[in-house]
Amino acid sequence: MTNQALLSVQNVVKTYESTAGPVQAVCGVSLELQRGAFAALVGPSGCGKTTLLNAIGGLDSVTSGRIWIDGTEITGLSDRKVIEFRLHRIGFVFQAFNLVPVLNAWENVAFVMELQGLGIKARRDRAYELLSAVGLSGKEIQRPAQLSGGQQQRVAVARALASRPSLVLADEPTANLDSKSTDKLLDIMHELNQKEGTTFLFSTHDPRVINRAEVLFQLEDGRLQA
Amino acid sequence: MNRSKLFARQSELGLAARLAFRNLGRNRRRSLITGAAISFALFFAIILRSLQLGVYGHMVSTVVGSMSGYVQVSDTAYWPSQNLDYSLYEDQQWLERLRQDPEVASAYPRIQGFGLLSVGDRSGVAQWIGLSPEEAQSSLWQTRLASGSWESGPGSVWLGKRLAEQLQVEPGDSLVAMGQGFQGSVAGASWVLAGTLHMGNPELEKRSAIIELKDAQDFSGAYGMWSYVQITPQRREINQDPSAELGARHPLDGAHFLSWQTRMPELIQTIQADTTGGRVILFILYVVIGFGLLGTMIMLANERRREFAMQLAMGMRRGLLAGTVFIEILLLSLAGAATGILAGRIAVLILERYPLRLWGDVAAAIEQQGWEAILPPSLDWSISFTHAGIIVLIALIASAWPLRTVFKTSPVHR
Ligand SMILES: Nc1ncnc2c1ncn2[C@@H]1O[C@H](COP(=O)(O)OP(=O)(O)OP(=O)(O)O)[C@@H](O)[C@H]1O
Numbered sequence: 028m029t030n031q032a033l034l035s036v037q038n039v040v041k042t043y044e045s046t047a048g049p050v051q052a053v054c055g056v057s058l059e060l061q062r063g064a065f066a067a068l069v070g071p072s073g074c075g076k077t078t079l080l081n082a083i084g085g086l087d088s089v090t091s092g093r094i095w096i097d098g099t100e101i102t103g104l105s106d107r108k109v110i111e112f113r114l115h116r117i118g119f120v121f122q123a124f125n126l127v128p129v130l131n132a133w134e135n136v137a138f139v140m141e142l143q144g145l146g147i148k149a150r151r152d153r154a155y156e157l158l159s160a161v162g163l164s165g166k167e168i169q170r171p172a173q174l175s176g177g178q179q180q181r182v183a184v185a186r187a188l189a190s191r192p193s194l195v196l197a198d199e200p201t202a203n204l205d206s207k208s209t210d211k212l213l214d215i216m217h218e219l220n221q222k223e224g225t226t227f228l229f230s231t232h233d234p235r236v237i238n239r240a241e242v243l244f245q246l247e248d249g250r251l252q253a
Numbered sequence: 254m255n256r257s258k259l260f261a262r263q264s265e266l267g268l269a270a271r272l273a274f275r276n277l278g279r280n281r282r283r284s285l286i287t288g289a290a291i292s293f294a295l296f297f298a299i300i301l302r303s304l305q306l307g308v309y310g311h312m313v314s315t316v317v318g319s320m321s322g323y324v325q326v327s328d329t330a331y332w333p334s335q336n337l338d339y340s341l342y343e344d345q346q347w348l349e350r351l352r353q354d355p356e357v358a359s360a361y362p363r364i365q366g367f368g369l370l371s372v373g374d375r376s377g378v379a380q381w382i383g384l385s386p387e388e389a390q391s392s393l394w395q396t397r398l399a400s401g402s403w404e405s406g407p408g409s410v411w412l413g414k415r416l417a418e419q420l421q422v423e424p425g426d427s428l429v430a431m432g433q434g435f436q437g438s439v440a441g442a443s444w445v446l447a448g449t450l451h452m453g454n455p456e457l458e459k460r461s462a463i464i465e466l467k468d469a470q471d472f473s474g475a476y477g478m479w480s481y482v483q484i485t486p487q488r489r490e491i492n493q494d495p496s497a498e499l500g501a502r503h504p505l506d507g508a509h510f511l512s513w514q515t516r517m518p519e520l521i522q523t524i525q526a527d528t529t530g531g532r533v534i535l536f537i538l539y540v541v542i543g544f545g546l547l548g549t550m551i552m553l554a555n556e557r558r559r560e561f562a563m564q565l566a567m568g569m570r571r572g573l574l575a576g577t578v579f580i581e582i583l584l585l586s587l588a589g590a591a592t593g594i595l596a597g598r599i600a601v602l603i604l605e606r607y608p609l610r611l612w613g614d615v616a617a618a619i620e621q622q623g624w625e626a627i628l629p630p631s632l633d634w635s636i637s638f639t640h641a642g643i644i645v646l647i648a649l650i651a652s653a654w655p656l657r658t659v660f661k662t663s664p665v666h667r
């Protein structure tokens with residue numbers, strides 16, 4: 028691996044066992060991502076984007092291959108250590124169901140910091156700062172059910188950044204949003220990428236989103252296209 | 254564990270408790286219904302068991318407690334013939350020592366036998382019982398007075414209310430008593446009715462004639478003798494038998510200590526048969542409630558599957574997530590149990606104040622067997638706590654389902 032690369036994926040293969048036999052979702056992908064990048068993983072439905080992102084985030088195991096993040100080989104960590112690594116080093120934004128329904132906006136943003144054991148003052152300050160950065164000042168004590176889909180995704184982005192992770196992974200974060208909300212979310216993500224220097228890797232098949240990415244990884248049938 | 258990790262653990266617990274608490278309010282109707290199911294089952298169990306155990310206690314205390322005694326000390330040949338000839342010689346020193354025993358609530362000597370009472374052309378069979386002055390002054394006997402008074406001179410007699418009605422006598426009237434005395438002698442005396450008594454048991458009310466111990470000894474010719482000493486121990490629960498223990502501490506020549514359980518095996522059998530019936534009903538109730546709770550838990554687990562996955566993906570430890578769910582269910586079942594105990598207690602206290610009275614054929618059948626047809630509840634707190642414990646345990650066992658879901662859910666988002 029190159030020393031400067033924040034993320035390095037080497038020959039990752041993921042095979043699912045299904046009733047119809049084994050399915051190769053990712054077939055030997057290698058890629059590198061530089062620190063501070065704003066990158067997209069694109070490709071048609073079923074090409075393996077989610078599978079690859081899950082592997083990078085340590086949510087799912089790989090069949091073979093290795094993944095390094097910030098110098099740590101996460102494919103070599105025990106389950107406990109992976110959870111610990113996720114908690115401190117990776118931020119996630121999912122397509123939906125990102126938020127804890129019984130926590131309000133700022134508590135959701137502070138969720139990861141609370142798991143890390145940060146004091147309430149530090150948590151609240153950081154959460155309010157981030158909610159303001161994603162344009163949700165004044166919505167701090169609203170529960171997710173009282174927010175629109177786009178607002179919920181912005182809370183999720185704020186949360187992903189809360190503990191200053193090395194890498195934010197977002198699997199189709201705009202899939203459920205209209206074009207206006209999509210633009211807004213991408214503006215925010217890009218701004219945070221610039222301001223906080225956080226590395227972003229998001230998947231999408233939306234051309235509007237693809238245009239915003241500074242680095243593109245094209246996936247087709249589980250293989251990276253040149 | 255270093256300091257920051259320790260701090261994280263504290264913070265985690267706070268988070269778990271907060272999530273648990275808020276999750277309770279999330280589906281308020283479901284929480285209420287689940288809590289209410291727990292409360293109601295407990296309420297029902299408490300009332301059922303309290304009435305059941307109360308009735309047994311009532312049976313035992315009326316039939317055994319005030320009459321033949323929880324523990325009886327008698328000549329080894331006295332039981333079961335209850336023949337006056339097998340009486341004990343008075344031993345006041347022994348009696349005093351017995352009364353000092355911390356396990357002994359009271360110990361009263363008695364002498365008793367059967368005789369015929371008559372007034373004019375009316376007569377009836379009576380069991381005469383000679384009570385010591387201490388026993389006659391005990392609150393139990395004092396509260397039994399239906400008419401007349403306990404103030405009296407020698408030759409006074411107090412009759413069970415029904416016996417007095419049958420003989421048509423009022424306080425102040427004289428009666429003639431006859432019977433078999435000590436060692437074949439003929440007993441005879443004239444008594445004056447001093448009062449009538451409620452005996453708590455119709456059969457006893459029809460046949461009891463209470464006289465003073467001294468009068469009874471004179472009447473029967475068994476001077477200086479006791480038929481038995483009636484002991485009320487501190488531990489009176491149905492499953493307690495302190496007779497052997499007491500017998501070992503206070504031996505008396507030629508006498509033995511018999512528990513009511515030994516003297517009246519049929520009473521114990523009746524109770525055991527009945528209590529099994531009650532337990533079966535409760536078991537069915539608990540099975541039904543248990544499956545109901547399990548259904549709720551499965552629903553809860555399914556609803557939260559995605560949320561669990563998300564929280565795990567964020568880096569929440571499975572143990573902590575499981576703890577959150579566990580605390581939620583624990584809080585819910587404790588709240589349900591507390592309400593159930595409260596409601597059950599109130600109901601039991603009301604039933605104590607206004608006991609259920611049976612009526613019709615059932616009542617008649619019960620009275621025929623010698624029991625008063627009322628259902629007084631037991632006030633024993635252990636009934637409430639035992640059943641609260643059982644139902645909370647059932648809820649926690651049902652929580653195994655969502656806990657299993659927590660441990661099986663993959664953090665992978667779908
Ligand atoms: N758990 C699984 N068991 C079996 N096959 C799976 C499983 N998950 C995914 N697959 C298969 O792996 C392939 C890649 O799936 P993946 O979800 O990674 O695609 P994707 O690029 O994220 O698609 P989309 O854009 O629709 O989200 C698909 O063929 C899919 O059917």
Ligand SMILES: [Mg+2]
Pocket residue numbers: 076077078198199
């Ligand atoms: Mg996908």
